[in-house]
Amino acid sequence: MKERIINIGPRLKQRRKEMRIKQTEMAKELGVSQTYLSNIEAGRTNCSITLFVDICNYLNVTPDYLMLGNMRGNRASIDIIDELKMCSSEEIATVKKIVDAFVLKKTEPY
Secondary structure, X not given: OOOOOOOOHHHHHHHHXXXXXXXXXXXXXXXXXXXXXXXXXXXXXXXXXXXXXHHHHXXXXXHHHHHHOOOOOOOOOHHHHHHHOOOOHHHHHHHHHHHHHHHHHHHOOO
């Protein structure tokens, strides 16, 4: 079976530039060479799952953003997430309804 490869490079580079992070700075923080990171961004090489997760955390994006271009999650405050962990299933369902109503309101035409 042939392994499918996903090119995360263009979105990785775009996000890094949006955050105004230099490639050398990011490579140093991730513990890889600047050349290796450059090769990932250019699609010349792939990275390990561990490095992929580290990249997502460093750029504050979800894996689906780098793989598919969709950004979900990671926009909510960690404090909110921690508070939600202490809620019951019923309370979580109520919060979800409130968030859904807010998002629906934002998407309605003016």
